[in-house]
Amino acid sequence: MTDTQMVPALQLAGLVKRFGDKTAVGGVDLVVPAGSFYGLVGPNGAGKTTTLSMATGLLRPDAGGAWVHGVDVWADPVRAKALIGNLADGVRLFDRLTGEQLITYTAMMFSVPRDQIAPRVADLIALMDLGEAAGTIVADYSAGMTKKVALACALVHAPRLLVLDEPFESVDPVSAANIEDVLRSYTSSGGTIIISSHSMDLVQRMCDHVAVIAAGRVLAAGTVDEVRAGESLQDRFLSLVGGRHTSEGPQWLRQS
Amino acid sequence: MVATVLRLRYRILGNSLARRPWQLVGFCFGILWALGILTSVVAGLVAVAVFQGLEAARATVVIGGSALVLGWVLGPVLIAGMDTTVDAEKLAPFPLSATQIMAALTATGVTGIPGIATSIAALATIALWVRWPLAAIAAVVCIVLGVLTCVVASRLVSALSSGLGGNRRGREFVGTIVLILLIMAGPIVTGTLALTSADVRDRIPRIADVLGWTPIGAVWAVPADVAAGQGVSAVARLLIAAATLAALWLLWARALRGAVTTPRQRAAKVARSGALGLFGRMPTGGVGATWARSLTAWLRDPRYLRQLLIVPLFPLLFAFTSGIDGFMFSSSAVLVALVLCLSGYTDVSYDGTAFASVLATGIRGRDDRLGRLLGAASIGIPLIVLLAVVTTAVGGRLEHLPGILGASLGLVLGGYGVSAVSSALLVTPVAAPGDSPFKSVPGQTFLTGLLVFVVMGACLVIGAPAIAFAVAGFITGAAVWGWVALVVGIVVGGGAAVLGVWLGGRTLDRTGPDLLQRIRAFPTT
Numbered sequence: 001m002t003d004t005q006m007v008p009a010l011q012l013a014g015l016v017k018r019f020g021d022k023t024a025v026g027g028v029d030l031v032v033p034a035g036s037f038y039g040l041v042g043p044n045g046a047g048k049t050t051t052l053s054m055a056t057g058l059l060r061p062d063a064g065g066a067w068v069h070g071v072d073v074w075a076d077p078v079r080a081k082a083l084i085g086n087l088a089d090g091v092r093l094f095d096r097l098t099g100e101q102l103i104t105y106t107a108m109m110f111s112v113p114r115d116q117i118a119p120r121v122a123d124l125i126a127l128m129d130l131g132e133a134a135g136t137i138v139a140d141y142s143a144g145m146t147k148k149v150a151l152a153c154a155l156v157h158a159p160r161l162l163v164l165d166e167p168f169e170s171v172d173p174v175s176a177a178n179i180e181d182v183l184r185s186y187t188s189s190g191g192t193i194i195i196s197s198h199s200m201d202l203v204q205r206m207c208d209h210v211a212v213i214a215a216g217r218v219l220a221a222g223t224v225d226e227v228r229a230g231e232s233l234q235d236r237f238l239s240l241v242g243g244r245h246t247s248e249g250p251q252w253l254r255q256s
Numbered sequence: 257m258v259a260t261v262l263r264l265r266y267r268i269l270g271n272s273l274a275r276r277p278w279q280l281v282g283f284c285f286g287i288l289w290a291l292g293i294l295t296s297v298v299a300g301l302v303a304v305a306v307f308q309g310l311e312a313a314r315a316t317v318v319i320g321g322s323a324l325v326l327g328w329v330l331g332p333v334l335i336a337g338m339d340t341t342v343d344a345e346k347l348a349p350f351p352l353s354a355t356q357i358m359a360a361l362t363a364t365g366v367t368g369i370p371g372i373a374t375s376i377a378a379l380a381t382i383a384l385w386v387r388w389p390l391a392a393i394a395a396v397v398c399i400v401l402g403v404l405t406c407v408v409a410s411r412l413v414s415a416l417s418s419g420l421g422g423n424r425r426g427r428e429f430v431g432t433i434v435l436i437l438l439i440m441a442g443p444i445v446t447g448t449l450a451l452t453s454a455d456v457r458d459r460i461p462r463i464a465d466v467l468g469w470t471p472i473g474a475v476w477a478v479p480a481d482v483a484a485g486q487g488v489s490a491v492a493r494l495l496i497a498a499a500t501l502a503a504l505w506l507l508w509a510r511a512l513r514g515a516v517t518t519p520r521q522r523a524a525k526v527a528r529s530g531a532l533g534l535f536g537r538m539p540t541g542g543v544g545a546t547w548a549r550s551l552t553a554w555l556r557d558p559r560y561l562r563q564l565l566i567v568p569l570f571p572l573l574f575a576f577t578s579g580i581d582g583f584m585f586s587s588s589a590v591l592v593a594l595v596l597c598l599s600g601y602t603d604v605s606y607d608g609t610a611f612a613s614v615l616a617t618g619i620r621g622r623d624d625r626l627g628r629l630l631g632a633a634s635i636g637i638p639l640i641v642l643l644a645v646v647t648t649a650v651g652g653r654l655e656h657l658p659g660i661l662g663a664s665l666g667l668v669l670g671g672y673g674v675s676a677v678s679s680a681l682l683v684t685p686v687a688a689p690g691d692s693p694f695k696s697v698p699g700q701t702f703l704t705g706l707l708v709f710v711v712m713g714a715c716l717v718i719g720a721p722a723i724a725f726a727v728a729g730f731i732t733g734a735a736v737w738g739w740v741a742l743v744v745g746i747v748v749g750g751g752a753a754v755l756g757v758w759l760g761g762r763t764l765d766r767t768g769p770d771l772l773q774r775i776r777a778f779p780t781t
Contacts, residue, residue: 060769060773078619092612094607105545109614110617
């Protein structure tokens with residue numbers, strides 16, 4: 001193993017974030033090895049988005065740090081962010097631009113040379129099946145199309161680390177399968193991906209590593225096989241997180 | 257059902273005030289202000305009732321009432337913004353008929369602070385008719401009609417300006433047109449009043465008489481007719497008033513039907529692929545990208561365009577009030593510059609949470625500042641130069657051009673510098689992209705409102721040297737001072753802009769994530 005492969009693609013140490021008196025993330029440590037496809041799973045409100053925001057320099061942690069390929073995100077954000085392709089959840093895009101303009105704009109922000117921008121944008125639009133909508137402004141896109149154009153923006157500068165928060169939410173199955181192929185080929189060529197998802201099937205199918213996070217803490221982390229310990233990831237997740245009900249639901253909701 | 261919606265509205269108000277102490281302060285000031293106005297209105301009405309006759313009572317109530325209706329129509333659009341805490345779109349998912357929704361919205365309008373203040377003021381007019389019991393009884397009916405007219409008219413304007421229920425482009429287009437018309441209405445009315453002001457006192461009864469036959473004034477004129485024993489006229493005016501309210505109600509029902517059944521329709525306009533606009537022309541890199549994005553927003557986003565509307569507004573206003581050969585008309589570029597230099601003082605707010613995508617690219621603060629400045633300047637500077645040339649040429653004062661250019665460029669360039677720093681420190685809640693630019697935004701606090709004056713003060717200090725030289729030129733008549741003002745304006749303003757980009761850039765490098773966190777914490781509607 002060479003030296004660069006020893007340095008993790010993403011390392012989080014002791015990340016803490018409080019909002020008022022509520023602790024959203026209470027000390028998260030995570031090591032994402034270079035070249036891995038890392039899944040981050042957890043129930044609603046577990047702190048996944050908060051953790052990823054702190055890892056990508058969007059949200060200042062109250063304590064702890066994040067390193068991307070050894071670059072401290074909070075000490076040298078300019079250099080660290082140039083390595084990251086970020087698909088953030090729950091934020092707007094500049095949705096008054098057309099899809100094509102938005103991807104071009106993002107490429108310009110990352111200083112992609114002018115002569116490479118047009119071919120990259122064309123490739124991404126074909127990849128995301130956005131050809132017909134390339135000239136439509138993003139505000140008029142459906143939820144799935146918006147997700148796809150945001151994903152294209154995250155890819156356009158060929159980052160070494162992709163941080164994808166709920167990338168497949170509302171994306172149609174055909175596009176999702178196409179995107180999966182591209183992401184697999186990206187990791188096999190040495191790129192690193194960390195994705196957060198609610199879909200255990202997807203994580204079990206695509207990822208080689210997984211971390212289960214709940215109430216702002218990591219409950220289990222490692223390779224998928226280590227974490228699921230012989231069970232299906234779904235069952236292992238439920239037993240780790242708890243909170244499963246077995247009721248049929250309230251009587252008044254039943255139709256007969 | 258109406259009671260449920262009312263409870264909901266007060267629950268929302270209570271929750272948002274409890275969470276934001278500074279908003280509570282602003283709210284209390286609003287109530288004090290309303291109380292102050294009410295006290296003086298009631299005192300004035302009592303004075304008229306005691307000391308004046310029927311004719312004065314009629315003129316007071318008709319002119320005051322008409323102004324009230326106009327205020328309800330224009331006020332929310334021009335000053336206060338629409339109250340969208342509870343609106344038709346949010347009530348649409350519930351199994352309510354259109355009539356129920358309208359009843360609920362009317363009730364929330366009447367029971368809001370402006371509604372309560374209006375009702376009290378209108379009820380106080382009964383004092384005018386104590387000497388004519390029959391008129392007092394008629395007044396009660398008319399007050400109910402009048403207050404309802406105010407509320408329904410205001411709701412109709414709000415439904416129209418937030419779109420005819422059609423697609424996004426249509427909504428933005430209608431919104432902008434309504435805004436232009438309303439802004440133009442101001443100067444035209446002022447000008448007309450100024451032209452006729454010579455003997456305006458003699459004309460008051462006549463104005464009241466004419467207004468009394470219009471939809472906005474008829475309802476207020478009925479009690480005076482009853483008091484004077486003019487039965488036919490009273491019935492005719494009552495019919496006009498009732499027809500007005502009915503027409504407003506029907507138009508509103510129609511606008512709502514559109515809004516509720518076709519919410520946020522997708523627009524079909526598509527640019528041909530490869531149409532990159534400015535993004536194809538600007539150099540790659542953070543500055544070029546931000547410049548292209550910012551200039552595109554200045555050219556297309558109604559929230560930015562709204563700020564450019566003041567460019568024609570000032571010269572028109574001065575042309576009407578003091579004529580095109582007046583000093584104010586040919587100096588209007590300076591005032592436009594003073595307002596434009598404030599336009600970007602919380603520029604990051606307009607990005608909304610899309611600022612996350614700026615932050616994620618790791619762009620250096622100074623590149624972001626420079627890009628935004630170039631975007632604003634690409635449209636602001638040409639407009640100001642054009643305005644200065646046109647107004648001085650039309651006003652026949654071309655000899656003042658260098659001084660006026662110097663003062664306005666000094667102000668606007670300095671303002672860009674100040675904005676580069678202030679927008680790295682401040683964010684305020686603004687209408688989201690695509691929302692009506694007139695929408696009132698929750699979370700705007702008393703404190704951030706005051707900061708505008710700090711920013712404006714800083715712009716004035718930077719613009720002061722050039723303004724001083726320009727004024728010296730106007731007083732002494734020596735052309736050389738005008739040219740000195742031009743050089744000083746460009747050098748001092750330009751210096752401030754460069755300094756602002758550097759200082760604002762360093763600030764943004766530090767504060768970027770905090771700005772994003774504050775934007776995300778704004779209440780969304």
